[in-house]
Amino acid sequence: MNKELNGILLSYQGVESDLIPILQDIQSHFGYLPGKLMKEVSSFIGIPESELYGVATFYQQFRFTPIGRQHIVVCEGTACHVKGANKIIESIERHLNIKKGEVTFDLEYSLESVGCLGCCALAPCAMINHEIKSNLTLKDIKKLFSKNKDNIIEDS
Numbered sequence: 827m828n829k830e831l832n833g834i835l836l837s838y839q840g841v842e843s844d845l846i847p848i849l850q851d852i853q854s855h856f857g858y859l860p861g862k863l864m865k866e867v868s869s870f871i872g873i874p875e876s877e878l879y880g881v882a883t884f885y886q887q888f889r890f891t892p893i894g895r896q897h898i899v900v901c902e903g904t905a906c907h908v909k910g911a912n913k914i915i916e917s918i919e920r921h922l923n924i925k926k927g928e929v930t931f932d933l934e935y936s937l938e939s940v941g942c943l944g945c946c947a948l949a950p951c952a953m954i955n956h957e958i959k960s961n962l963t964l965k966d967i968k969k970l971f972s973k974n975k976d977n978i979i980e981d982s
């Protein structure tokens with residue numbers, strides 16, 4: 827068994843109600859739910875792997891791919907949407923050559939969106955590794971990625 831997973835499972839009894847907290851602990855430790863560990867978790871809980879995935883995919887909080895060292899979360903809530911959040915997302919996608927929900931090949935950046943970051947007056951907003959970026963413009967996005975040119979594609 828994976829040593830780190832074993833450390834997580836030690837604090838659980840292996841009953842069905844442990845599943846969500848175990849998945850949360852795994853994601854908190856690894857940053858996502860590594861597929862190779864899910865079989866061990868399903869054996870520990872005593873449920874089929876398909877059932878585990880059924881539960882895990884039901885909750886938006888769980889992800890099955892790793893996040894980048896710089897995890898970008900762009901708000902797509904109403905206020906940000908009205909202020910052009912879609913243009914911000916498109917620009918980031920172009921710069922990084924990934925789509926929402928993906929991570930760059932070198933695991934430097936990942937991109938996802940949320941419903942509201944709770945700072946609507948500062949729309950459009952995003953969060954990079956828990957730091958809020960507000961009143962974003964396309965220029966800000968260009969500037970943000972100009973530091974790491976090897977990993978990006980310029981806006982046309």
Ligand code: FES
Pocket residue numbers: 901902903904905906907941942943944945946947949950951
């Ligand atoms: S809608 Fe974007 S912060 Fe609330």
